[in-house]
Amino acid sequence: MSENASAERTGFREVKEDIVSRIKNRTWGPGELLPGEVELSRQFGCARATVNRAMRELAEEGVLERKRKAGTRVVQNPVRHARFEIPIVRHEVEASGAEYRYALVKREVLTPPDWLQARMGVNSADRVIHVQCMHYSGNSPYQFEDRWINIAAVPKVEQADFTSTSPNEWLVNEVPLSKAEISFSASSASDEVARFLELKSGEPVFVAERATWLEELPITYARMSFPESYRLVSSL
Amino acid sequence: MSENASAERTGFREVKEDIVSRIKNRTWGPGELLPGEVELSRQFGCARATVNRAMRELAEEGVLERKRKAGTRVVQNPVRHARFEIPIVRHEVEASGAEYRYALVKREVLTPPDWLQARMGVNSADRVIHVQCMHYSGNSPYQFEDRWINIAAVPKVEQADFTSTSPNEWLVNEVPLSKAEISFSASSASDEVARFLELKSGEPVFVAERATWLEELPITYARMSFPESYRLVSSL
DNA sequence: AACAGGAATATGTCTATACAAAAGGAATTG
DNA sequence: CAATTCCTTTTGTATAGACATATTCCTGTT
Known part of the structure; x- marks a missing residue:
């Protein structure tokens, strides 16, 4: 044999x-x-x-x-490795056959909050753009995106208004091959998140957080909240 | 240059x-x-x-x-790949410096429920072992494990009592290189899960589900629930 | 017994060459 | 014009041979 x-x-x-x-x-x-x-x-x-x-x-x-x-x-202890694909939200929704809709909720320029300075090493003198937006699959809320972008790292971002293109997608095309940290967790919906995802406050949401650097330069931090129905899947 | x-x-x-x-x-x-x-x-x-x-x-x-x-x-649209390590629970806890404790909650032999037959293709004539157990990090609940094992696929499992070794660990050493599907999601704690994780019913829990086959033969299905504090992390 | 040093060996990588296989593009044909 | 066939380019893979490098293992010394 x-x-x-x-x-x-x-x-x-x-x-x-x-x-x-x-x-x-x-x-x-x-x-x-x-x-x-x-x-x-x-x-x-x-x-x-x-x-x-x-x-x-x-x-x-x-x-x-x-x-x-x-x-x-x-290998003794098969420390198994699971590989997940992290596509652009629009593609993820369109792949499921549903229509993708996007809406900008807020866009403001601020000095970086303390936690952001600590989390990513953003210089306190720099300014950041804070963007909130919603992604819909058909008429159902799919993802609430709360994002901070370091203007010093991506000056062009001041010209982007994000009314038609999501910051996610814009950044992916603008900043190539950045290094990222991703984490997933479960959390209770805050009042704000619940409002946008059309849930009750305190209901469980699936949270993905993503911090991105290009050669040690902090680019962006994003917190993405999904309703309970979301599933991250991998086969190995 | x-x-x-x-x-x-x-x-x-x-x-x-x-x-x-x-x-x-x-x-x-x-x-x-x-x-x-x-x-x-x-x-x-x-x-x-x-x-x-x-x-x-x-x-x-x-x-x-x-x-x-x-x-x-x-590549145009960097469909990014995140790679997670899925270690054995005990190792995960011990790596954090905490003491690992394990407790068997339930062990019973049943005919496979319909959803399990549908989900994994377990033969309705076969019997399965249903195991529930708790993993603790120090004195805090770390994970509630609810698992089904196909006896026909792993006959030796009838001899294992799982009072000191978790089924997770036992299977990893007994069944090599199986194919698996993993998914992660957020969910509300059921009464049962809440009791074991010392939460209130309805509080958010992080859920990992894992189905495993060896050469198309269904081995095991596990649903693992973590309290809100759990985070799955990857860098890429 | 402890330690130092050197030989042996398994993997790691590079090279040059060769052929295979996929697929775009052009020429041919219906 | 459309479909088909064939040519050519580019990646995919195999090979033999060579040297590099990390480690183990053994040996001799203190």
């Missing part, structure tokens, strides 16, 4: 699958040491580079653990 | 960084076509395989988009 008798050719995908299946059927148990690349490449009848890529990717995926000289082992 | 004058040697990491920085400084804007691998390998003074690995990894990370014959472009 194994022992590749030079069928077609052995690609790194096949090697990966074979290794995975051997882990599944307990040929190699948790923590166990696998044969070296040279030995495996001999078994599979392929080049070492092929086995290397297979094992390297499996390590990247959290299945194997590799150390020079020590060899490759099956 | 660029044009690698054969300093040391050009590795795929350097190529990656260089490409990323050129995207950041808008040398290559969103959607723009990059030079081909051959041309870039000439510019960088390295082999095509090196450029290939750099670009391939950047594509994997969601920065570039590659298509045969069409070439490589900077």
